[in-house]
Amino acid sequence: MxxxxxxxxxxxxxxxxxxxxxxxxxxxxxxxxxxxxxxxxxxxxxxxxxxxxxxxxxxxxxxxxxxxxxxxxxxxxxxxxxxxxxxxxxxxxxxxxxxxxxxxxxxxxxxxxxxxxxxxxxxxxxxxxxxxxxxxxxxxxxxxxxxxxxxxxxxxxxxxxxxxxxxxxxxxxxxxxxxxxxIAAGEARRLERERIAREMHDVLAHRISMLSLHAGALEFRPDAPAEEIARAAGAIRDSAHLALQDLREVIGVLRHPSSAPDDPVPDRPQPTLGDLPALVEECRRAGMEVTLSMTGADPPQVPQGLGRNAYRVVQEALTNARKHAGGSPVTVTVSGAPGEGLTVEVRNPLRAQQSSRIPGAGAGLIGLVERVELAGGRLKYGAAPGGDFRLRAWLPWTP
Incomplete structure (x- = not known):
């Protein structure tokens, strides 16, 4: 075209x-x-x-x-x-x-x-x-x-x-x-819009699924102790504030006034591999059973772009698990080394999957495949031997 x-x-x-x-x-x-x-x-x-x-x-x-x-x-x-x-x-x-x-x-x-x-x-x-x-x-x-x-x-x-x-x-x-x-400027704007759309999906889907998870707990346990209800309400409030903050930052990037067409658009603060434990801990506080294992990949040594892509893979996989396999244990494994690449694997039992109350556009995994392929990597997902749902991504790690 x-x-x-x-x-x-x-x-x-x-x-x-x-x-x-x-x-x-x-x-x-x-x-x-x-x-x-x-x-x-x-x-x-x-x-x-x-x-x-x-x-x-x-x-x-x-x-x-x-x-x-x-x-x-x-x-x-x-x-x-x-x-x-x-x-x-x-x-x-x-x-x-x-x-x-x-x-x-x-x-x-x-x-x-x-x-x-x-x-x-x-x-x-x-x-x-x-x-x-x-x-x-x-x-x-x-x-x-x-x-x-x-x-x-x-x-x-x-x-x-x-x-x-x-x-x-x-x-x-x-x-x-x-x-x-x-034409090149128009193509660059289109790619930038696609990048921002992926960013909005990754961030907001995670935040909103956390909101839905906490709200579902209040719905199904109206007789819970007052302390648990207060804790869940506080988590809902914090997740809503974080979602609004993320949305505000993304819109700020879209509205960035540039004095010249070639001026770079400032990027919002991006997560790295070092932020992965905090993401897992946030999911645990929401009631998920998540196990994280990181071998051979020292976060400070991982390039920022590579760490950001790995973080987004885990974030989308955990969001997907919350939607379709609520209550099942999730295992996150990150391993790799310079020259051989970084491998991210997320598994959860298929038998624990249940009908999700959290609506979704169905584009999360598709967008994740595009993100990984743009980075030069590979991503596969589906049923694995042993009755688990497995998402496995490989990303190149140049020494």
């Missing part, structure tokens, strides 16, 4: 005159457009004045025609943006017999070469070469002769046409690079 859209952007420009809207309607000239048009007008007038030396030998009535045609042709240069091909065809046809129209004809050839694709500008350049023949036959130069004048005319046409092609190619390149940059 991206390649096709980029291809369409790249070929949309040649069919539209630069300085016009994309629908072909004339746009207001910018300051640069006015400067360029003024330069083209001055160039046409200058070439016309240089060719005026050929008029002394011309009959009187023809001199008047030459002068009127030259003035009108130079004035018509200001219309080249609205009707580039029509303007160029008229002045080029007139230049086949009138000398003072030559300056406007040169500007018309350059305009068509810059603003029209080669399938149009190429035949038009050939038309210019053909129009040289009647001019050389009707107005031979006494010093150069017909052959010398024809060679000079061909050289001028080819030079102006080549110059216009180079200018067009450069503009297309600049435009294409800008479009590529815009």
């Amino acid at each position: 991206t390649e096709r859209r980029e291809h369409e952007y790249h070929w949309a420009l040649p069919s539209v005159l630069l300085g016009d809207d994309t629908d072909g309607r004339p746009a207001r000239r910018s300051t640069r457009d006015w400067i360029v048009d003024l330069a083209m007008f001055v160039a046409a007038c200058g070439i016309t004045l240089l060719t005026a030396s050929e008029l002394p030998g011309v009959p009187g009535p023809l001199v008047v025609v030459e002068q009127v045609a030259g003035v009108l042709a130079c004035a018509a240069v200001w219309l080249r943006r609205r009707w580039p091909l029509g303007f160029a065809l008229v002045v080029t046809a007139l230049s086949s017999c009138l000398a003072l129209v030559g300056g406007a004809a040169v500007v018309g050839l350059f305009t068509v070469a810059v603003h029209r694709p080669f399938r149009i500008s190429g035949p038009f350049a050939l038309f210019n070469l053909v129009m040289l023949v009647p001019y050389v036959l009707l107005r031979p130069d006494p010093e150069l002769g017909r052959a010398g004048e024809l060679v000079l005319g061909v050289a001028i046409v080819l030079t102006v046409f080549a110059w216009g092609i180079v200018v067009r190619a450069r503009r297309q390149l600049v435009w294409s690079l800008r479009q590529r940059a815009a």
Whole structure:
């Protein structure tokens, strides 16, 4: 999809005159457009004045025609943006017999070469070469002769046409690079939105499942001692505050004002492998039976990105266990070493699974697979020998 859209952007420009809207309607000239048009007008007038030396030998009535045609042709240069091909065809046809129209004809050839694709500008350049023949036959130069004048005319046409092609190619390149940059920026924004969405799911699903767990305990044990009810209510309050804080931090990232498009967006504080014991302890306080084993992976030595991904794997696995296997013991094992990778395994008995009262979008494990694969790792989950549900992730650990 991206390649096709980029291809369409790249070929949309040649069919539209630069300085016009994309629908072909004339746009207001910018300051640069006015400067360029003024330069083209001055160039046409200058070439016309240089060719005026050929008029002394011309009959009187023809001199008047030459002068009127030259003035009108130079004035018509200001219309080249609205009707580039029509303007160029008229002045080029007139230049086949009138000398003072030559300056406007040169500007018309350059305009068509810059603003029209080669399938149009190429035949038009050939038309210019053909129009040289009647001019050389009707107005031979006494010093150069017909052959010398024809060679000079061909050289001028080819030079102006080549110059216009180079200018067009450069503009297309600049435009294409800008479009590529815009596409890349859009892709970066899309990836950032996906990353924030995964972050919101990982964090809020954990917090809300903890809320549901504590609220369920109050629902099923209304006759519990006052101390237990107060403790559960306090846990619900703390989980709600933490969920609101996490949501506020994520929204703060989305609303971050950036003075420039390339300014980095500050990231919210991210958990690492060292925060895993605190996560397990929080789940234990909520009534889960969780066993944590960490071998070979010293948290301070684990890179932050790797530790964050491992933490999110365990967090989502514990959230999933709370939803679908409430009351069953959960075993979390983290092991690995630099060079061989970090392995995270979470197991809980399938036989203890029960219908969940906690609703879910069903995208937690799918998002977890995407997260692990983006990090270059692998993740598998499902029933394991022995009647357990096992989630196993391997993440690369570069020494």
